[in-house]
Amino acid sequence: MSTTTTRSIPFFAPDLFDADRDALLEAVHATGTATAQKFILGERTERLEHALRDRLAASDVVACSSGTSALTLILAAMEIGPGDEVVVPAFGCAPLASTVIGCGARPVFADVDPAALTMDPDAAEAAVTANTRALMPAHVFSVMADMPRFRDLATRRGLRLVEDSALAQGGTLGGRPAGLWGDAGVYSFVQVKTFGMPGEGGVVITGDTELATRVRMLRNHGQDGVHRFLHHRVGSTSRFDEVMAGFQLYRLDGLDARLARRAEISTYYSTRFAPLAEAGITAPPVGGDGRCHYVYTLLAERRDELRAHLAAHGVDTHVYYPRTLPAQPAFAPHAPPGAHWPNAESAARRNISLPLYPHLDDGQVEHIADTVCAFADSADRRRTDR
Template sequence: MTPDPVRRADAPTAHHGAPDTVDFFPPGLFEEDRQALIRLVREVGLDPEQRFILGRRTAAFEDLLRTALGAADVIACSSGTSALTLILSAMGIGADDEVIVPAFGCAPLAASVIRAGAVPVFADVRPDTLTIDPDRAERLVTARTRALMPAHMFSVMADMPRFVDLAARRDLRLVEDSAVAQGGTLRGVPAGLWGEAGVYSFVQVKTCGMPGEGAVITTRDQELGHRLRMLRNHGQRPGQRFVHHAVGVNSRFDEVQAAFQTHRFPGFADRLARRAEIAAHYTERFAPLAEHGVHPPVPDADGRCFYVYAVLAEERDALAAHLAQRGVATHVYYPRPLPEHRAFAPYARAGTHWPHASAAADRHLALPVHHLLTDAQVERVAEGVVSFVRGRARA
């Protein structure tokens, strides 16, 4: 591997756990920005404006992202889940409407639809990318279907060109759950700008995460942006307090976090490049392992976002245990398909099956890919996976 552009292999790092552990969620993620964060807390707290939410710092952060993306609007809000619900509400999707979502993924995919008053319809995913299968989604379209909500999964963007075509042919709204994909592009189009609206989540482990909760909505539709700004703040239009034009919610953004995200944004490209470098190294090392039951993500560099690097392993639990014995932390994100959860099972169509989603739930294992990993740690993770396969082959 080439030298780490963010942290050299011999650079010191704080160890909050055992010194020989490769963390999956690094506790020192914001250590380099500690003094800046302390300064910003004091700056916002003592600002004569005493404006702690949706102030000029939030507006500046929105402007920064809008310019960087070439979007019509970027709307900061309280979380990715809230962002998805706001989008559906702004589109007028509600009672008796159906929204097609992936059967494999995070709870907000279904929960946001239900919170908007609509019904989630679960489509199976592709076995190679783990993203929603456009063909299976189209077979689920009915007269009640109002929207498609494809989601990017781990390090791979969904097949958005197919979904753009499907939405146009069937006269459907297109919501892009790009929460994990900030910085990703597909065919030159940034994640978040393929649909009518997309989202980026800023939970700390995301590619542009922060020490708190928050998200933004991205859109090419300025009118939709205006409505979203109103709905996120109790139905009030910007600059017009206590006049409510619609039933909105409290989904507002924190000024300290906005200032902190603006401070860290210049380093985002380097942090993302480091993740991409690590992912490329893993894929190169793991490509020969597919015939032995450990499958890396498909190697196409287009449409990659490097939030999470996940392999599919036929002996997933044994591989996780093998890596844990070597001090490498791993993570299983979604141990069962969404329609198999008690919360969402009532919305699953009787007799429907999701074989690829079930296989993904049983086999996926996420490996450390954050930008603070040294080259030595990356090689340790890679060698741990390779040694597991070698051991199985010898047995």
């Protein structure tokens, strides 16, 4: 890392697409002036689906309106509904629970691994009942869930496996890309994701061609794409924008370089933070299989103090999930009264995320790491003085 410095580092970069403004304007112009006047689900969307399918060696990729919508479409295509249960992590983003509830099923919350923060396979298996139809593990921050164990569990218990890989594009585990371990997976393209764009969007990834056919119909009111106003299923509106498809096709060539820069920054952070465990700060491991460098998250015993210290030194941070899903007012009615998920509750109390985006320069990255280490050093001194 070099030694250039800065003292004001936002968590959500306001200039993510500054270098791509001309390409975005060109995508708007090309779409708006094309003879076909096709603004959704046109040839650019089809080319993006094919490009991602070939990149992943997937059977099919279906573009839709968001990562959340992608999960909803998968559950609908699997005909999961009233009377069914889906096992989900107790710690994570709202769509893990809301998409299940939205289809009329019940989310059953399982505790997470204390280090990886992804759903614990043993806890998930303990949560399986006669009404369980599916497992929905999620990759979290920068670590993939233990998908080989979930794949085995789903096979043994006759369950569908829905892989919430919304944030994990670019991650691989055992040589298999994130999104291809389940019966179906998803990616989100909301702007801060690894393949983000200036709008909403996502895809369903699957090796099941029959499931993909159902998803394609469901995203467009149950139509088959050939016969307009012939509705085979009760569907919804979850279509992809042609301007964004053109923009994503342009940005796809640079994705590997952006992912590599994220990995480089993550490795630097983890190397610097590895000695800080005694100061109550736990960092993700350096590199390794099953990493996806979307968000860099620490677990800190004095999280709020660390956050204030970083803010005082010009570093913006973010706490993604300050509550467990069962503790959210929207989802609490679906959780057993008085139940606890200790690892999820600990993660909600301790997690803090640092800036991680490809155009952070070396000086900014060093400043962030130096500031965290300085906080840990002061904690060590206080402990020694007692």
